[in-house]
Amino acid sequence: MNTNTENKEEKSRAGAVAATIILAAVCAAGGWIAGDIYERVAEKPHGAAVQPEAIETVATMVVTNLPYNLPEEFVAHAEALQEVDLLPQVDGYIKEILFKEGDLVKEGQLLYRLDDERYQAVVNQRKADLEAAEAEARRAERYWERMRKADARGITQLERDNAEAGADTAKAAVLQAKANLVVAEYDCKKAQVYAPISGQIGKTAAHVGDYVAPSKGALARIVQVDPIRVSFPLTDRAYVNWREDASKGLSGANHRMRLILPNGSIYDKEGAFDFDDNEMSLTTATITMRLRFANPDRLLVPNSYVTLIADKKTPPVYPTVQQTAIVDLPQGGVGVYVVQAEGTVQLRAVKTLPVHEGLIPVTSGLKAGETVVTSGTRKLRDGAKVRLEKATSNEENDPNYKPTEI
Incomplete structure (x- = not known):
């Protein structure tokens, strides 16, 4: 127990000694610092002049009017004005193909010729039917004419009505025969496939000797390419x-x-x-x-x-400055430092359009011919004095300067 007490007392005395040494070192350092400050103050004479405000050296440019033509870009898709699938309107065997795949074809150009013997035979049959109907119509008309002029005492009313009806029926048969002939000629004509539009024709889906029909799909596809x-x-x-x-x-x-x-x-x-x-x-x-x-x-x-x-085509013209001349204003918005005649700068709020090719057009707050700061703006404040490097413009920075066009 006595041994433990003696150890605690020795540790306490060691801690006190260390604290005394640290305090003495701090006091000595404080005295040295105070003495140095006192010596510097004592060296300055009373009434010494205040150092003048620093004059910053800045780079500037002369504002010039330049066209502003910021392009907008869109992902676009080319599409044909007209495109058509060539479907056969009648069935039959392909007899002839009159184009080369990939050719530019003209509207009305003959492209396919089908075997039309069957359709031509139907046309001839319909022509014969029409001639027979016309002959019957002439006979019925003559009979009706005789019955109409005959003495009423020699014929009955029923005979007269039958004659008139026969003439009308014969006329109707002629009209029907003409319609049948039109259909037959249409089918025969459609055995030839023409281009309905001008354009580029693609790969043919059928070849000479193939049997084609409207239900079997398109023969080829034409796409208009110009315009x-x-x-x-x-x-x-x-x-x-x-x-x-x-x-x-x-x-x-x-x-x-x-x-x-x-x-x-x-x-x-x-x-x-x-x-x-x-x-x-x-x-x-x-x-x-x-x-x-x-x-x-x-x-x-x-x-x-x-x-x-x-x-x-004709872009608007605005006073234009380099992007580095634009600074953010504390109250919001942007501004520029405009160099004044007395060698100071004025922080002026401006309105701008989006940057294009490193240049920013100013829509209000600035005019061509004024000089603005382009470098060193971080150290400036409104009314600060500046020392100017040679003022430049866009043309002076590059003798061949010209706003590029895409």
């Missing part, structure tokens, strides 16, 4: 804006519609508005817009995907 239609989806909000512009006469005339082909090249033909769909999609809240493009070289293929670029 061609390109469709793309437009959001409900953008569609309403477009409709409002159209009602004011602002839509269409100044719009330029171009295409980027699947290989990345620019299609050299511009599109024209064709029509817009008549309902909005419930699932995507978009409506399909359709344009029409000339396609003489068949670079646009139906059912292929392309990129549509929509911009302005």
Whole structure:
């Protein structure tokens, strides 16, 4: 028990000594720091001048008016204006094929010829039936004419009625024979298959000697390729804006519609508005817009995907600054530091459009010819003095500068 008590007393004395040493070190350090501060204060003479405000060196540019033509891009889909499946309207054996697969065919061009001997025989039969009906009609008409002029005392009324009915029946038989002949000639004509539209014909599904019928499917497919239609989806909000512009006469005339082909090249033909769909999609809240493009070289293929670029033929012009000149304002919005004549800067709120090619058009708050700070804005405040590097414009930064076009 005495041993434990002695150990505790020795630990307590050691802790007290350590605390005394630490306190002495802190006091010594505090005295040294205080002495150093006192010496520095004592070295300064009373009434010394306050250091002048620092003048920041900044890069600037002269605001210039430039056209703003920010393109909108859409995923678009090429589609044929017309497409048709060639179905035979009568049955028979193919006697001749008069086109090459993949050819461009013209409307009215003969494509298939079926064996029409059977149909020609029916035509001849119907012609004979018509001649017989016409002969019977002439005989019945003459008989009715004699009965009509005969003395009423020599014939009965029943004989007169029968003669009149016979003449009418013969006339009806002639009409029926003519109708039968028309049907027979139609069937014979349909043994030849013509192109109903102009376009590119695809692979034939039947060959010479094959038996074909309307129930056996299409012989081939023709797709119109020039001109061609390109469709793309437009959001409900953008569609309403477009409709409002159209009602004011602002839509269409100044719009330029171009295409980027699947290989990345620019299609050299511009599109024209064709029509817009008549309902909005419930699932995507978009409506399909359709344009029409000339396609003489068949670079646009139906059912292929392309990129549509929509911009302005004559773009508007705005005062334009480099993107680095725009700063965020504490109260919200954006602004620029405008260099004043006395060598200070003014923080001015501006309204802008989206950036395009590193440049931002300013719609209000700035005009061409003014100088704005483009570098060093983080250290500035409204009214700060600045030292200017040589002011530049977009043209001076690059002698060959020209807003690029897609």
